Amino acid sequence: MGSEKTGGRGGVGRRTVLLGGGAALVGTAVLARDELRRAWWRLPGTERKRVQGELDHKGAVWTAAARANWRRADRPDDYVIDRVVIHVVQGSYATALKVFKNPGHGAAAHYVVGKDGRVAQMIRELDVAFHAGDRSMNERSVGIEHEGFVDRPQDFTPAMYAASAALTAGICARYGIPVDRKHIIGHVEVEGTDHTDPGPHWDWDRYLPLVRAARAKLS
Template sequence: MGAEKTESTEDGGNTAPPPGRAVSRRALLLGGTAAVGVGVYALAHDELGRLRWRIPGVVKKRKEGAVDARGVQWTAASSANWRRADRPDDYEIDRVVIHVVQGSYRTALKVFKDPGHGAAAHYVVRKDGHIAQMIRELDVAFHAGSRDMNERSVGIEHEGFVDKKESFTDAMYEASARLTAGICERYDIPVDRKHIIGHVEVEGTDHTDPGPHWDWERYLRLVRRERDRPARTKAPA
């Protein structure tokens, strides 16, 4: 599967600050030693911005069931499989990661709703082109097996198997390309193979998806076509 249990520990319990940030965050939130110099102050200010929603009483307003792309269906992943954030204000989004389930659409939804699975992607695309959104784009999904990549990317899971070319239908390519074009438009992500990658290309991963039958040339061509469509429909507010 494109995302699996081994990713659940990548955040050290999913909420611990990453290495090198703990001192500045503790100083800010617990009134520690004053920052020395303009550079340290700027870093501290940035870290406070990243953590402001974690301070008691500060919660970013959310609309239950809201989606980020027009025409997708909301079905929530378990909260154990993602981390609340405020992207792109706290983490820049500059990648789209393509996954293949190694199973059915129904299987993907089932495991992403399972808190014991420890992983989930933002979206799941069915072979007929139907799309479920399971995690908001502003939040960090545990999908790539890398904390850094999770924080900077949107993960799209696709129904099917890496060794079966017939898994990747015309409807799936078209729907997924529209979705990716919208993501690239929202976050000003270049449509190229540096910024739209497969799970196999994430540093340190042992995954092989989307596999040798995923047609990257076709996919990027479709994404560019959707991006450049004159009357492109914007995402919901």
């Protein structure tokens, strides 16, 4: 789990302002234009119609995360989705749902996968979940949380791997994401993170072939 840093491309840092008035003003103008371009869908009559509790993944159960733990968007029209980030919650399925419903937590993933293979969707894929601890990665990725602990390989069950692989395969199919380790990453691989999940016991050599097999069935 991770929050959304404010030092990403969406804001102007104090250091930028201190470096020089002219450069800072130009940078601010560029950033403002960039934000306006991405926010076109917020104009009256252009926002995509939404249905409360609508699912992106068939078979998931809708369990809404607290509104403070994600940001409304219209992906992939305003932000390209090209990454899937794998997390381990360091707790139970119920714990993940509980903390993501807590507005004081400051973070949530799009999905939670249990050891028994059940899947909860907590945030729509078109919205930005605060899961990776990095604004840019949050904007470009879908986050999948998994029940268990990084130091307990027994928590990563066949049912969990199968359900997660099917979920990731669907995400890759929807957004044209290659099924490889450059585009399907662990939270530990996000630049600047202090997290270690999914940890050394997450079996990537097992997981990627499962994702590829599930993806092939969707072709």
